[in-house]
Amino acid sequence: MSNTLLDAIAAQATAHPEALAVTDTHLGHTLSYADLIRDAAGVAGALQPLNVAGSTVLLALPPGTQWCAALLGIWQAGAVAAFVDISHPPGRLAAITDACSTRTAITPDGKPPRWAADTTAVAPGATTGVTLDQPPATSGCVFHTSGSTGTPKPVLVRQDALAARTEALRTLYGFTPSDRIAQLTAPCFDAVLWELLPTLTAGAHLLIPGPRHRSIGSELVAWLHDQRITAFTCTPTTLTTMPFAELDALRLIVLGGETLHTAPLKQWLSRYRVANAYGPTEATVEAVMALPITPDLDPVPIGRPLPGVITHVLTSDGQAAAAGEVGELYLGGMGLAEGYLGMSRETASRFVHLDLDGAGPRRFYRTGDLVRELDDGQLTFVGRADQQLNLGGVRLEPGEIEAIALRMPGVQAAAVCAVPAPDGPALSLYAVASVPVTVAQLRRHLAAHLPPSAVPSRLRLVADLPRTTSGKLDRGALTKLGHPPPVHPDVDLPEDVALLWQRLTGTSPTGADFFADGGDSIAVPALVHGVNESHATRITITDFTADPTPACLALAITTTRKELP
Numbered sequence: 161m162s163n164t165l166l167d168a169i170a171a172q173a174t175a176h177p178e179a180l181a182v183t184d185t186h187l188g189h190t191l192s193y194a195d196l197i198r199d200a201a202g203v204a205g206a207l208q209p210l211n212v213a214g215s216t217v218l219l220a221l222p223p224g225t226q227w228c229a230a231l232l233g234i235w236q237a238g239a240v241a242a243f244v245d246i247s248h249p250p251g252r253l254a255a256i257t258d259a260c261s262t263r264t265a266i267t268p269d270g271k272p273p274r275w276a277a278d279t280t281a282v283a284p285g286a287t288t289g290v291t292l293d294q295p296p297a298t299s300g301c302v303f304h305t306s307g308s309t310g311t312p313k314p315v316l317v318r319q320d321a322l323a324a325r326t327e328a329l330r331t332l333y334g335f336t337p338s339d340r341i342a343q344l345t346a347p348c349f350d351a352v353l354w355e356l357l358p359t360l361t362a363g364a365h366l367l368i369p370g371p372r373h374r375s376i377g378s379e380l381v382a383w384l385h386d387q388r389i390t391a392f393t394c395t396p397t398t399l400t401t402m403p404f405a406e407l408d409a410l411r412l413i414v415l416g417g418e419t420l421h422t423a424p425l426k427q428w429l430s431r432y433r434v435a436n437a438y439g440p441t442e443a444t445v446e447a448v449m450a451l452p453i454t455p456d457l458d459p460v461p462i463g464r465p466l467p468g469v470i471t472h473v474l475t476s477d478g479q480a481a482a483a484g485e486v487g488e489l490y491l492g493g494m495g496l497a498e499g500y501l502g503m504s505r506e507t508a509s510r511f512v513h514l515d516l517d518g519a520g521p522r523r524f525y526r527t528g529d530l531v532r533e534l535d536d537g538q539l540t541f542v543g544r545a546d547q548q549l550n551l552g553g554v555r556l557e558p559g560e561i562e563a564i565a566l567r568m569p570g571v572q573a574a575a576v577c578a579v580p581a582p583d584g585p586a587l588s589l590y591a592v593a594s595v596p597v598t599v600a601q602l603r604r605h606l607a608a609h610l611p612p613s614a615v616p617s618r619l620r621l622v623a624d625l626p627r628t629t630s631g632k633l634d635r636g637a638l639t640k641l642g643h644p645p646p647v648h649p650d651v652d653l654p655e656d657v658a659l660l661w662q663r664l665t666g667t668s669p670t671g672a673d674f675f676a677d678g679g680d681s682i683a684v685p686a687l688v689h690g691v692n693e694s695h696a697t698r699i700t701i702t703d704f705t706a707d708p709t710p711a712c713l714a715l716a717i718t719t720t721r722k723e724l725p
Contacts, residue, residue: 164323165357166235172337172363173197179337181360184224185387186370191225193363196232199225199285203233203266206282210264213238216302216501218257218265220246220273223347223368226284228356230266233284235299239264240316242302245348250275251609252312260302260314260501302501303350303441305555312560314501315441317350324494325444326357328466332449333391333412335362340409342384342392343368348611350441351416354393372700377401377689384410393437395553397584400424401686406431415453416446417553419460419541426455438462438541440555442510442525443469444495450538461538462531468494471539472516472524473531480516481532488545489531490514492524547635549578551587552682554613561589561606561614568605570595575625576616577638581666586678589616590638592624599676612705617665617680653710654717660690661710674708684708696720 172179177194184190191199207217217239221227234241242260244253254275263279265272270283299319304312335341341359343366345352359366373383381402384392388409395417404427413428416437422429434453439446448471450463465471470493473481481487490512499507513521530542549556558576565574573592578585591602599619606615626637653661653669661669664687665678674687688699697716704712 165319165326165361166232168361169193169232170197172360176337176363179363180365182225182228182366182368184368184370185383186368186373187224189225191229196225196229196360199229200232200236202285203230203282204236207233207237207239207264210280210282212264214240215264216240216242216260216262218242218244218260218262218273218276218279219347220244220265220267220276220281221284221347222246222268223343225368226268227347228360228366230284231301231356234266235319238299240300240302242314243304243348243352245346245611246273248348248611249608252611255609256304256312256314259304259312300498301353304348305441305557313503313506316498316501317441317444318498321444321495321497322353322357324468325446325466326353326361328468328495329354329446330358330362332451332466333358333414335359335364335391337363339364339390340388341366342387342389344374344380344392344394344398350445351393354414354445371702377685378403378693381405381407396420396425397552397682398685399428401689404428404431418550420453422453422455422457422460429453429455436460436462438539440491440525440527440529442497443491443527444497447471447491447495448539459534459540461534461540463538465491465493466495470522470524472514473533473539474516483533483535486530486532486542489527489529489539490516490524491527492522496523496525549576549585549587551578551585552613552680556587556614561587561610561616564606564609565589565591565602567609568597568602570597571602573625575633575635575638577635579618579639581678584682586618586666586680587614587616588618588620588638590620590622590625590641593621597621603675612681615675615681617675617683618678619676653714654695656694657691657713657717660687669710674704679708681705691717 173193178192181193181196182191217234219230219241221230231241242262244256257276265276265279265281267273267281270281272279272281300317302314302316304314335358341355341364343355345355367387369383373379385407390409391412393414396415410432412433414435414437420436435449435451436453437446438448447469448463448465450461472490473487474490475481475487499511510526512524514524515521528545528548530545531539532542534540547558561576562574565571570593571591572594575590577588579588602619622641626634658669664683667677684701688701688704691697691713692699695717697720699716
């Protein structure tokens, strides 16, 4: 291994070869640091004959010990790891494969995935390790963000940026070999690197839960307790689904991905050391942080730049914003992404060279986020400067969703916006059809091409979209179009479940599915957790997502009642 991150992990393996590196608590699989280095070398050996150095390799594995070893093996082979969540729709995965031009994949069985049939695939453990010597600059990773044309935008992050951010975070958090860090993030999101890299370079232990513990609040808390987790990261929304508990081993919670409101989390903020982290994928996971967050903070800051990060707040005319004045946040310094892979125009529009302090032009990323500087010098998030949305910690480009909707035969116009809902903004799509199209058909089409978080929870077919006097789409008037009227429910739900459904969707159960009623993927864990807690059912997120209807819940409740003595 020949670069900073891999050298640091290999050094831990040399010093403590039998120390536990990664454990999948669901499957019972464990790798020591010696095992991890051995398995990574095996992946690199399988990739070597394919001449992948400098190219992208699709990391098409579920979360687990093999995923961790495969990532290091890709880097050892001098390649760039393209991250995907293999549970996403095949159409979305095919678009990601095309966007990063990958022709090689690592899959569980060594066979090409059906959505990338022309790739050459290898399986973890296919060969024994070999010694490779690839320059660090050829390796890195690719994450995909929402693109306005309907095509995912591949963000290329090189090894030096990853190493700089890893060192800053490991030092800030004070990780040591005695730490036990949870990996809760899906493998397609950049926060997975927060969990993995500072942990392994510190010689600590990464623990990965199964799907049930990962997604249901009370069971996640129980898992954190049983595994004596010392640190984890999640969105504020996820933490609100978790009943407060005294976790003796826990010393750090890092929240990020969406705006933090302290009121629902006062117990957590009073008991534990909590950080509020901010950073787009283009700035390598995290760039700005506030630590600690206390229950009395209002507004809650996103904090100050991490070591090596440069921040500037500029007004719309490119001038430095005064303290307290709103402006767009520009990020520079160590840790910036290379740009958008194969998208030179988009890269040039977002990664710009500016001389902001008289030291000569330097490279900055235009975040599109509006911030203001507080009296104590910390930054606070205000909103977006463009149409991009951030819901439940996921960045969404309305244009991408609209472009996918327009691919459905008969849909001639579409517009996406966020509308107010009881538990926060709900992603909504308004569509104009030239032939008969049902909401259910449109939703199935969107679900086949978008990740669950990008499928609008509210859909409405309208005669026309509102326009300004100049003929442009009037997004501000979309919410005035209203929502479909409720339909009387086909099944009876217990009163507490019906009220929970109404709180999460904004309407009483209609007999239609949860998403048609106004729910979204972020609210599903709260619904499933509430029903399981109050009715002793054992519904999983997967069960309900497959059949997101009142009938599904009613059947589970009835079945449980029959099984109880």
